Amino acid sequence: MISSLTAENLVCVRGEKRVFEGLSFGVTAGQALAVEGANGAGKTSLLRMIAGFLAPAAGRLIVKSADGESDDAEERGRSIGWLGHLDGLKPQLTVIEQLRFYASLYGKPSNDTLLEQVGLARQRHLPCRYLSAGQRRRLALARLLASVRPLWLLDEPFAALDTSGQTLVAQLMRQHCGAGGIVIAATHDPLGLGNESLKL
Amino acid sequence: MSPFAILLMRDIRLAARSGGSAALALSFFALVATLVPLGVGADLHLLSRVAGGILWVAAVLAALLSLDRLFQGDFEDGSLDVIALSPLPLELTALAKILAHWLSTGLPLTLLSPLLALLFNLPAPATLILFVSLLVGTPAVSAVGAIGASLTLSLKRGGLILPLIILPLLSPAVIFGAGAVSLALDQLAPQNALGLLAAFAFAAVLLSPFAAAASVRLNLGG
Numbered sequence: 001m002i003s004s005l006t007a008e009n010l011v012c013v014r015g016e017k018r019v020f021e022g023l024s025f026g027v028t029a030g031q032a033l034a035v036e037g038a039n040g041a042g043k044t045s046l047l048r049m050i051a052g053f054l055a056p057a058a059g060r061l062i063v064k065s066a067d068g069e070s071d072d073a074e075e076r077g078r079s080i081g082w083l084g085h086l087d088g089l090k091p092q093l094t095v096i097e098q099l100r101f102y103a104s105l106y107g108k109p110s111n112d113t114l115l116e117q118v119g120l121a122r123q124r125h126l127p128c129r130y131l132s133a134g135q136r137r138r139l140a141l142a143r144l145l146a147s148v149r150p151l152w153l154l155d156e157p158f159a160a161l162d163t164s165g166q167t168l169v170a171q172l173m174r175q176h177c178g179a180g181g182i183v184i185a186a187t188h189d190p191l192g193l194g195n196e197s198l199k200l
Numbered sequence: 201m202s203p204f205a206i207l208l209m210r211d212i213r214l215a216a217r218s219g220g221s222a223a224l225a226l227s228f229f230a231l232v233a234t235l236v237p238l239g240v241g242a243d244l245h246l247l248s249r250v251a252g253g254i255l256w257v258a259a260v261l262a263a264l265l266s267l268d269r270l271f272q273g274d275f276e277d278g279s280l281d282v283i284a285l286s287p288l289p290l291e292l293t294a295l296a297k298i299l300a301h302w303l304s305t306g307l308p309l310t311l312l313s314p315l316l317a318l319l320f321n322l323p324a325p326a327t328l329i330l331f332v333s334l335l336v337g338t339p340a341v342s343a344v345g346a347i348g349a350s351l352t353l354s355l356k357r358g359g360l361i362l363p364l365i366i367l368p369l370l371s372p373a374v375i376f377g378a379g380a381v382s383l384a385l386d387q388l389a390p391q392n393a394l395g396l397l398a399a400f401a402f403a404a405v406l407l408s409p410f411a412a413a414a415s416v417r418l419n420l421g422g
Contacts (some may be wrong), residue, residue, distance in 0.1 A: 014422070051285060053420040077285050086278025103288045104206045109232040143282070
Protein backbone atom coordinates (compact mmCIF):
# COMPACT_ATOMS: atom_id res chain seq x y z
CA MET A 1 0.00 0.00 0.00
CA ILE A 2 1.22 3.50 -0.86
CA SER A 3 1.56 5.87 2.08
CA SER A 4 2.24 9.01 0.04
CA LEU A 5 2.99 10.49 -3.37
CA THR A 6 5.17 13.59 -3.55
CA ALA A 7 5.98 15.72 -6.58
CA GLU A 8 9.08 17.91 -6.45
CA ASN A 9 9.55 20.74 -8.91
CA LEU A 10 7.99 18.97 -11.87
CA VAL A 11 8.49 20.51 -15.28
CA CYS A 12 6.40 19.43 -18.27
CA VAL A 13 7.46 20.33 -21.78
CA ARG A 14 5.37 19.33 -24.82
CA GLY A 15 7.18 20.12 -28.05
CA GLU A 16 8.24 23.75 -27.80
CA LYS A 17 5.75 24.56 -25.06
CA ARG A 18 6.45 24.61 -21.32
CA VAL A 19 3.11 23.34 -20.01
CA PHE A 20 3.97 23.81 -16.32
CA GLU A 21 7.09 24.17 -14.24
CA GLY A 22 8.15 24.09 -10.60
CA LEU A 23 5.10 22.05 -9.68
CA SER A 24 5.28 20.53 -6.20
CA PHE A 25 2.58 18.84 -4.19
CA GLY A 26 2.05 15.94 -1.84
CA VAL A 27 -0.82 13.60 -1.22
CA THR A 28 -1.01 10.94 1.48
CA ALA A 29 -2.99 7.74 1.89
CA GLY A 30 -6.67 8.44 2.43
CA GLN A 31 -6.55 11.77 0.61
CA ALA A 32 -8.00 13.03 -2.65
CA LEU A 33 -6.46 15.75 -4.76
CA ALA A 34 -8.38 17.65 -7.40
CA VAL A 35 -6.23 18.96 -10.23
CA GLU A 36 -7.90 22.05 -11.62
CA GLY A 37 -7.05 24.39 -14.42
CA ALA A 38 -8.15 25.78 -17.74
CA ASN A 39 -8.11 23.73 -20.92
CA GLY A 40 -4.50 23.11 -21.95
CA ALA A 41 -3.16 23.91 -18.47
CA GLY A 42 -1.61 20.44 -18.28
CA LYS A 43 -4.05 18.45 -16.12
CA THR A 44 -3.97 15.37 -18.34
CA SER A 45 -0.21 15.76 -18.87
CA LEU A 46 0.27 15.71 -15.10
CA LEU A 47 -1.80 12.53 -14.75
CA ARG A 48 0.13 10.89 -17.61
CA MET A 49 3.35 11.96 -15.92
CA ILE A 50 2.31 10.35 -12.62
CA ALA A 51 1.28 7.20 -14.53
CA GLY A 52 4.74 7.08 -16.08
CA PHE A 53 3.59 7.55 -19.68
CA LEU A 54 5.25 10.95 -19.89
CA ALA A 55 8.69 11.65 -18.44
CA PRO A 56 9.10 14.95 -16.59
CA ALA A 57 11.60 17.34 -18.19
CA ALA A 58 12.82 18.00 -14.65
CA GLY A 59 11.76 17.16 -11.12
CA ARG A 60 10.84 13.96 -9.32
CA LEU A 61 7.81 11.94 -8.36
CA ILE A 62 8.38 9.95 -5.19
CA VAL A 63 6.17 7.19 -3.88
CA LYS A 64 6.50 6.08 -0.28
CA SER A 65 5.24 2.69 0.76
CA ALA A 66 5.96 0.03 3.35
CA ASP A 67 8.80 -1.14 1.08
CA GLY A 68 10.50 2.27 1.19
CA GLU A 69 10.79 5.19 -1.19
CA SER A 70 10.97 5.03 -4.97
CA ASP A 71 10.92 7.38 -7.95
CA ASP A 72 10.83 4.56 -10.49
CA ALA A 73 8.03 5.17 -12.99
CA GLU A 74 7.52 1.48 -13.80
CA GLU A 75 7.21 0.57 -10.13
CA ARG A 76 4.78 3.46 -9.60
CA GLY A 77 2.73 2.27 -12.57
CA ARG A 78 2.02 -1.04 -10.82
CA SER A 79 0.12 0.87 -8.12
CA ILE A 80 -2.04 2.90 -10.47
CA GLY A 81 -5.68 2.46 -11.34
CA TRP A 82 -6.32 4.48 -14.51
CA LEU A 83 -9.48 6.15 -15.72
CA GLY A 84 -8.52 8.30 -18.67
CA HIS A 85 -10.81 10.53 -20.68
CA LEU A 86 -11.10 7.59 -23.09
CA ASP A 87 -12.95 4.61 -21.66
CA GLY A 88 -10.72 1.84 -23.03
CA LEU A 89 -13.65 -0.31 -24.15
CA LYS A 90 -14.06 -2.43 -27.26
CA PRO A 91 -17.37 -2.17 -29.12
CA GLN A 92 -17.13 -5.83 -30.17
CA LEU A 93 -16.95 -7.20 -26.61
CA THR A 94 -19.85 -7.54 -24.21
CA VAL A 95 -19.90 -5.70 -20.90
CA ILE A 96 -19.04 -8.80 -18.91
CA GLU A 97 -16.33 -9.92 -21.34
CA GLN A 98 -14.76 -6.49 -21.09
CA LEU A 99 -14.76 -6.52 -17.30
CA ARG A 100 -13.46 -10.08 -17.05
CA PHE A 101 -10.67 -9.29 -19.51
CA TYR A 102 -9.35 -6.37 -17.50
CA ALA A 103 -9.77 -8.14 -14.14
CA SER A 104 -7.83 -11.16 -15.42
CA LEU A 105 -5.18 -8.97 -17.05
CA TYR A 106 -4.58 -7.31 -13.71
CA GLY A 107 -4.43 -10.74 -12.04
CA LYS A 108 -7.58 -10.16 -10.01
CA PRO A 109 -10.54 -12.51 -9.65
CA SER A 110 -13.42 -11.49 -11.87
CA ASN A 111 -16.06 -9.94 -9.65
CA ASP A 112 -19.39 -9.74 -11.46
CA THR A 113 -21.00 -7.84 -8.57
CA LEU A 114 -19.04 -4.78 -9.72
CA LEU A 115 -21.57 -4.44 -12.54
CA GLU A 116 -24.37 -4.20 -10.01
CA GLN A 117 -22.36 -1.62 -8.12
CA VAL A 118 -22.11 0.62 -11.18
CA GLY A 119 -25.67 -0.07 -12.32
CA LEU A 120 -24.90 -2.20 -15.38
CA ALA A 121 -26.10 -5.63 -14.22
CA ARG A 122 -28.89 -5.71 -16.81
CA GLN A 123 -26.50 -4.86 -19.64
CA ARG A 124 -23.95 -7.57 -18.77
CA HIS A 125 -24.36 -9.47 -22.07
CA LEU A 126 -24.77 -6.39 -24.23
CA PRO A 127 -21.95 -5.55 -26.65
CA CYS A 128 -20.29 -2.28 -25.64
CA ARG A 129 -21.20 -0.66 -28.97
CA TYR A 130 -24.80 -0.42 -27.73
CA LEU A 131 -23.89 1.41 -24.51
CA SER A 132 -24.49 5.13 -24.10
CA ALA A 133 -21.56 7.40 -23.23
CA GLY A 134 -22.63 7.42 -19.58
CA GLN A 135 -22.94 3.62 -19.46
CA ARG A 136 -19.50 3.30 -21.02
CA ARG A 137 -18.15 5.56 -18.29
CA ARG A 138 -19.82 3.38 -15.66
CA LEU A 139 -18.22 0.30 -17.16
CA ALA A 140 -14.85 2.06 -17.12
CA LEU A 141 -15.46 2.70 -13.42
CA ALA A 142 -16.15 -1.01 -12.88
CA ARG A 143 -12.88 -1.73 -14.68
CA LEU A 144 -11.10 0.70 -12.38
CA LEU A 145 -12.57 -1.06 -9.34
CA ALA A 146 -11.58 -4.46 -10.78
CA SER A 147 -7.95 -3.38 -11.04
CA VAL A 148 -7.73 -3.04 -7.21
CA ARG A 149 -4.92 -0.46 -7.25
CA PRO A 150 -4.20 1.98 -4.40
CA LEU A 151 -3.48 5.11 -6.46
CA TRP A 152 -6.36 6.21 -8.67
CA LEU A 153 -5.68 8.65 -11.49
CA LEU A 154 -8.94 9.94 -12.90
CA ASP A 155 -9.22 12.25 -15.89
CA GLU A 156 -12.56 14.07 -15.90
CA PRO A 157 -14.27 11.30 -13.90
CA PHE A 158 -17.69 13.00 -14.03
CA ALA A 159 -17.70 13.41 -17.81
CA ALA A 160 -20.79 12.02 -19.59
CA LEU A 161 -22.38 10.89 -16.32
CA ASP A 162 -25.87 11.80 -15.13
CA THR A 163 -26.51 12.99 -11.58
CA SER A 164 -26.73 9.46 -10.14
CA GLY A 165 -23.53 8.55 -11.98
CA GLN A 166 -21.74 11.57 -10.54
CA THR A 167 -22.95 10.64 -7.06
CA LEU A 168 -21.67 7.12 -7.66
CA VAL A 169 -18.22 8.41 -8.65
CA ALA A 170 -18.06 10.60 -5.55
CA GLN A 171 -19.13 7.67 -3.40
CA LEU A 172 -16.53 5.35 -4.94
CA MET A 173 -13.80 7.93 -4.45
CA ARG A 174 -14.87 8.40 -0.82
CA GLN A 175 -14.81 4.63 -0.25
CA HIS A 176 -11.41 4.34 -1.90
CA CYS A 177 -9.93 7.08 0.28
CA GLY A 178 -11.63 5.60 3.32
CA ALA A 179 -9.85 2.32 2.62
CA GLY A 180 -6.49 4.11 2.59
CA GLY A 181 -6.25 4.71 -1.15
CA ILE A 182 -5.23 7.91 -2.92
CA VAL A 183 -7.29 9.68 -5.58
CA ILE A 184 -5.90 12.29 -7.95
CA ALA A 185 -8.53 13.62 -10.32
CA ALA A 186 -8.26 16.16 -13.10
CA THR A 187 -11.61 17.89 -13.10
CA HIS A 188 -13.56 21.06 -13.76
CA ASP A 189 -16.16 20.03 -11.17
CA PRO A 190 -15.68 19.92 -7.39
CA LEU A 191 -15.00 16.41 -6.11
CA GLY A 192 -17.14 17.05 -3.06
CA LEU A 193 -14.80 15.15 -0.76
CA GLY A 194 -13.42 18.03 1.29
CA ASN A 195 -10.25 17.43 -0.65
CA GLU A 196 -7.17 19.48 -1.42
CA SER A 197 -6.96 21.06 -4.83
CA LEU A 198 -4.06 21.88 -7.08
CA LYS A 199 -4.45 24.75 -9.55
CA LEU A 200 -2.43 24.60 -12.76
CA MET B 201 -4.62 -18.16 -17.38
CA SER B 202 -1.60 -15.83 -17.64
CA PRO B 203 -2.06 -12.14 -18.62
CA PHE B 204 -0.20 -12.96 -21.87
CA ALA B 205 -2.72 -15.67 -22.79
CA ILE B 206 -5.62 -13.43 -21.75
CA LEU B 207 -4.50 -10.61 -24.05
CA LEU B 208 -3.80 -13.10 -26.85
CA MET B 209 -7.29 -14.58 -26.55
CA ARG B 210 -8.90 -11.13 -26.49
CA ASP B 211 -7.08 -10.03 -29.63
CA ILE B 212 -8.04 -13.22 -31.47
CA ARG B 213 -11.64 -12.73 -30.35
CA LEU B 214 -11.56 -9.12 -31.54
CA ALA B 215 -10.11 -10.17 -34.90
CA ALA B 216 -12.86 -12.77 -35.28
CA ARG B 217 -15.63 -10.32 -34.38
CA SER B 218 -14.46 -7.19 -36.12
CA GLY B 219 -15.93 -8.18 -39.44
CA GLY B 220 -12.97 -9.97 -40.73
CA SER B 221 -9.58 -8.42 -41.16
CA ALA B 222 -8.56 -12.07 -41.67
CA ALA B 223 -11.34 -12.58 -44.22
CA LEU B 224 -10.25 -9.40 -45.99
CA ALA B 225 -6.63 -10.60 -46.09
CA LEU B 226 -7.67 -14.03 -47.37
CA SER B 227 -9.90 -12.49 -50.04
CA PHE B 228 -7.12 -10.17 -51.16
CA PHE B 229 -4.66 -13.08 -51.29
CA ALA B 230 -7.08 -15.21 -53.29
CA LEU B 231 -7.98 -12.37 -55.66
CA VAL B 232 -4.36 -11.54 -56.46
CA ALA B 233 -3.56 -15.22 -56.98
CA THR B 234 -6.55 -15.53 -59.29
CA LEU B 235 -5.86 -12.38 -61.29
CA VAL B 236 -2.19 -13.07 -61.99
CA PRO B 237 -2.82 -16.23 -64.10
CA LEU B 238 -5.48 -14.28 -65.97
CA GLY B 239 -2.97 -11.53 -66.71
CA VAL B 240 0.01 -13.73 -67.48
CA GLY B 241 -1.91 -16.13 -69.67
CA ALA B 242 -2.00 -19.89 -70.05
CA ASP B 243 1.75 -20.47 -70.14
CA LEU B 244 1.85 -23.10 -67.38
CA HIS B 245 5.64 -23.21 -67.29
CA LEU B 246 5.85 -19.43 -66.80
CA LEU B 247 3.13 -19.51 -64.15
CA SER B 248 4.89 -22.16 -62.10
CA ARG B 249 8.17 -20.21 -62.40
CA VAL B 250 6.63 -17.00 -60.97
CA ALA B 251 4.34 -18.73 -58.45
CA GLY B 252 6.70 -18.52 -55.47
CA GLY B 253 7.41 -14.81 -55.89
CA ILE B 254 3.82 -13.82 -56.68
CA LEU B 255 2.28 -15.80 -53.82
CA TRP B 256 4.86 -14.57 -51.33
CA VAL B 257 4.40 -10.92 -52.32
CA ALA B 258 0.61 -11.35 -52.28
CA ALA B 259 0.78 -12.92 -48.80
CA VAL B 260 2.91 -10.06 -47.46
CA LEU B 261 0.59 -7.42 -48.95
CA ALA B 262 -2.49 -9.26 -47.65
CA ALA B 263 -1.02 -9.41 -44.14
CA LEU B 264 -0.27 -5.68 -44.38
CA LEU B 265 -3.97 -4.88 -44.69
CA SER B 266 -4.61 -5.49 -41.00
CA LEU B 267 -1.19 -4.63 -39.60
CA ASP B 268 -1.84 -0.92 -39.08
CA ARG B 269 -4.57 -1.81 -36.54
CA LEU B 270 -2.18 -3.90 -34.44
CA PHE B 271 -1.85 -1.19 -31.76
CA GLN B 272 -3.98 1.56 -33.29
CA GLY B 273 -7.35 0.37 -32.01
CA ASP B 274 -6.12 0.05 -28.44
CA PHE B 275 -4.34 3.39 -28.70
CA GLU B 276 -7.35 5.27 -30.02
CA ASP B 277 -9.89 3.97 -27.50
CA GLY B 278 -7.60 4.25 -24.46
CA SER B 279 -7.19 0.49 -23.92
CA LEU B 280 -3.46 0.73 -24.45
CA ASP B 281 -3.10 3.03 -21.41
CA VAL B 282 -4.87 0.47 -19.22
CA ILE B 283 -2.93 -2.44 -20.71
CA ALA B 284 0.37 -0.56 -20.24
CA LEU B 285 -0.33 -0.22 -16.50
CA SER B 286 -1.16 -3.92 -16.12
CA PRO B 287 1.40 -6.41 -14.77
CA LEU B 288 2.10 -7.56 -18.35
CA PRO B 289 5.30 -5.88 -19.64
CA LEU B 290 4.87 -3.95 -22.89
CA GLU B 291 7.34 -6.30 -24.61
CA LEU B 292 5.06 -9.27 -23.86
CA THR B 293 2.04 -7.18 -24.86
CA ALA B 294 3.69 -6.63 -28.24
CA LEU B 295 4.53 -10.34 -28.53
CA ALA B 296 0.93 -11.30 -27.72
CA LYS B 297 -0.30 -8.94 -30.42
CA ILE B 298 2.19 -10.29 -32.95
CA LEU B 299 1.09 -13.84 -32.17
CA ALA B 300 -2.59 -12.91 -32.37
CA HIS B 301 -2.01 -11.24 -35.76
CA TRP B 302 -0.18 -14.28 -37.06
CA LEU B 303 -2.86 -16.68 -35.83
CA SER B 304 -5.66 -14.60 -37.33
CA THR B 305 -3.94 -13.64 -40.60
CA GLY B 306 -0.59 -15.32 -41.31
CA LEU B 307 -1.74 -18.83 -40.49
CA PRO B 308 -4.96 -18.69 -42.56
CA LEU B 309 -2.96 -17.30 -45.51
CA THR B 310 -0.53 -20.19 -45.17
CA LEU B 311 -3.33 -22.75 -45.03
CA LEU B 312 -4.92 -21.28 -48.17
CA SER B 313 -1.68 -21.24 -50.16
CA PRO B 314 -1.69 -24.90 -51.42
CA LEU B 315 -5.11 -24.29 -52.96
CA LEU B 316 -3.92 -21.15 -54.73
CA ALA B 317 -0.75 -22.93 -55.87
CA LEU B 318 -2.99 -25.07 -58.09
CA LEU B 319 -3.81 -21.97 -60.14
CA PHE B 320 -0.10 -21.64 -60.89
CA ASN B 321 0.40 -25.28 -61.85
CA LEU B 322 2.93 -25.62 -59.03
CA PRO B 323 4.06 -29.27 -58.62
CA ALA B 324 3.34 -30.96 -55.30
CA PRO B 325 6.93 -30.84 -53.92
CA ALA B 326 7.19 -27.10 -54.66
CA THR B 327 3.72 -26.54 -53.18
CA LEU B 328 4.86 -28.24 -50.00
CA ILE B 329 7.92 -25.96 -49.85
CA LEU B 330 5.69 -22.90 -50.48
CA PHE B 331 3.50 -24.00 -47.58
CA VAL B 332 6.48 -24.57 -45.29
CA SER B 333 8.11 -21.29 -46.29
CA LEU B 334 4.93 -19.34 -45.52
CA LEU B 335 4.50 -21.23 -42.26
CA VAL B 336 8.04 -20.32 -41.24
CA GLY B 337 8.15 -16.83 -42.77
CA THR B 338 4.78 -15.23 -42.04
CA PRO B 339 5.58 -14.79 -38.31
CA ALA B 340 8.35 -12.46 -39.51
CA VAL B 341 5.76 -10.43 -41.43
CA SER B 342 3.69 -9.96 -38.26
CA ALA B 343 6.78 -9.24 -36.17
CA VAL B 344 8.37 -6.69 -38.51
CA GLY B 345 4.92 -5.24 -39.10
CA ALA B 346 4.55 -4.67 -35.36
CA ILE B 347 7.57 -2.37 -35.44
CA GLY B 348 6.04 -0.35 -38.28
CA ALA B 349 2.62 -0.31 -36.61
CA SER B 350 4.07 1.00 -33.37
CA LEU B 351 6.14 3.65 -35.15
CA THR B 352 3.12 4.99 -37.01
CA LEU B 353 0.82 4.74 -33.98
CA SER B 354 0.11 8.41 -33.44
CA LEU B 355 0.36 9.45 -37.09
CA LYS B 356 -2.73 10.36 -39.02
CA ARG B 357 -2.94 8.08 -42.05
CA GLY B 358 -0.13 6.02 -40.56
CA GLY B 359 -1.48 3.03 -42.47
CA LEU B 360 -0.25 4.63 -45.69
CA ILE B 361 3.28 5.08 -44.36
CA LEU B 362 3.41 1.62 -42.80
CA PRO B 363 4.15 -0.28 -46.07
CA LEU B 364 6.96 2.14 -46.89
CA ILE B 365 8.59 1.33 -43.56
CA ILE B 366 8.16 -2.41 -43.42
CA LEU B 367 8.23 -3.63 -47.03
CA PRO B 368 11.99 -3.00 -47.40
CA LEU B 369 12.57 -4.76 -44.08
CA LEU B 370 10.62 -7.76 -45.32
CA SER B 371 12.62 -8.23 -48.50
CA PRO B 372 14.80 -11.01 -46.95
CA ALA B 373 11.65 -13.02 -46.17
CA VAL B 374 10.38 -12.65 -49.74
CA ILE B 375 13.81 -13.48 -51.23
CA PHE B 376 14.36 -16.60 -49.12
CA GLY B 377 10.72 -17.72 -49.25
CA ALA B 378 10.33 -17.37 -53.01
CA GLY B 379 13.89 -18.65 -53.48
CA ALA B 380 13.08 -21.86 -51.62
CA VAL B 381 10.10 -22.47 -53.92
CA SER B 382 12.25 -21.85 -57.01
CA LEU B 383 14.88 -24.29 -55.75
CA ALA B 384 12.20 -26.94 -55.14
CA LEU B 385 10.89 -26.31 -58.65
CA ASP B 386 14.36 -26.96 -60.04
CA GLN B 387 14.55 -30.11 -57.91
CA LEU B 388 17.37 -28.62 -55.85
CA ALA B 389 17.60 -28.69 -52.06
CA PRO B 390 15.65 -25.74 -50.58
CA GLN B 391 16.89 -26.36 -47.02
CA ASN B 392 19.44 -23.54 -47.04
CA ALA B 393 16.91 -20.95 -48.17
CA LEU B 394 14.38 -22.26 -45.63
CA GLY B 395 17.04 -22.17 -42.93
CA LEU B 396 17.86 -18.56 -43.69
CA LEU B 397 14.15 -17.73 -43.74
CA ALA B 398 13.70 -19.43 -40.35
CA ALA B 399 16.69 -17.53 -38.95
CA PHE B 400 15.27 -14.23 -40.20
CA ALA B 401 11.85 -15.03 -38.74
CA PHE B 402 13.37 -16.12 -35.44
CA ALA B 403 15.40 -12.92 -35.14
CA ALA B 404 12.37 -10.80 -36.10
CA VAL B 405 10.07 -12.46 -33.55
CA LEU B 406 12.77 -12.28 -30.88
CA LEU B 407 13.75 -8.64 -31.38
CA SER B 408 10.65 -6.86 -32.65
CA PRO B 409 8.71 -6.95 -29.32
CA PHE B 410 11.46 -4.85 -27.76
CA ALA B 411 11.50 -2.35 -30.63
CA ALA B 412 7.70 -2.18 -30.76
CA ALA B 413 7.43 -1.76 -26.96
CA ALA B 414 9.96 1.08 -27.00
CA SER B 415 8.03 2.82 -29.76
CA VAL B 416 4.68 2.30 -28.00
CA ARG B 417 6.17 3.84 -24.83
CA LEU B 418 7.17 6.93 -26.79
CA ASN B 419 3.70 7.21 -28.29
CA LEU B 420 1.98 6.82 -24.91
CA GLY B 421 3.94 9.86 -23.75
CA GLY B 422 2.18 11.69 -26.57
